[in-house]
Amino acid sequence: MALARTRKRLAAVVGLAVTMAAGGAVLASPASAGPNCASGYHCVFYLGFDSAKHSYFNSDTNFSGDTFNQGSGLSGYGQSVNDNVVSASNSSNSNYESHYYVNSNYGTFLFCVNPGSSVEYLPSSKQNLASSLRLRGRTTISCY
Known part of the structure; x- marks a missing residue:
């Protein structure tokens, strides 16, 4: 029973880490910017x-x-x-x-x-x- 609970916690932590990493990657990646051209243009x-x-x-x-x-x-x-x-x-x-x-x-x-x-x-x-x-x-x- 303790082993099953540990596995569930580990799965939850890994899932949360993957979600945060993916979210962080999206937030950290800037819009594609070419030289001397404002974002979106x-x-x-x-x-x-x-x-x-x-x-x-x-x-x-x-x-x-x-x-x-x-x-x-x-x-x-x-x-x-x-x-x-x-x-x-x-x-x-x-x-x-x-x-x-x-x-x-x-x-x-x-x-x-x-x-x-x-x-x-x-x-x-x-x-x-x-x-x-x-x-x-x-x-x-x-x-x-």
């Missing part, structure tokens, strides 16, 4: 991470009306985002990939950035072409 940059940026919280089918409106005094400030993206950062806190497309309305896929990742200075063949952003749950597409 998907950011594009005129040049590198030290240039003007625009932050998106949701998908955007057309960058035409958007400007690089953050970083007054930095290179690219006030310029149109459409066809002027050179770098991107993903600070999703909902595990969304940032998918960028040539042309509005998600035309031709260009590149994507995983949560917590970034790409500073895209390859020249992908620079200055992005015209729309679609936030997608995790995919099998290879992203930055």
Whole structure:
């Protein structure tokens, strides 16, 4: 009887420890943060991470009306985002990939950035072409 009670207590302690460890891991893990991009946002940059940026919280089918409106005094400030993206950062806190497309309305896929990742200075063949952003749950597409 004492052995059975000891086993039950041990099982309860182990169960509690596992629950606390799992909970602690969730609490201790920060939102995925890309460089120079606030938590929950998907950011594009005129040049590198030290240039003007625009932050998106949701998908955007057309960058035409958007400007690089953050970083007054930095290179690219006030310029149109459409066809002027050179770098991107993903600070999703909902595990969304940032998918960028040539042309509005998600035309031709260009590149994507995983949560917590970034790409500073895209390859020249992908620079200055992005015209729309679609936030997608995790995919099998290879992203930055």
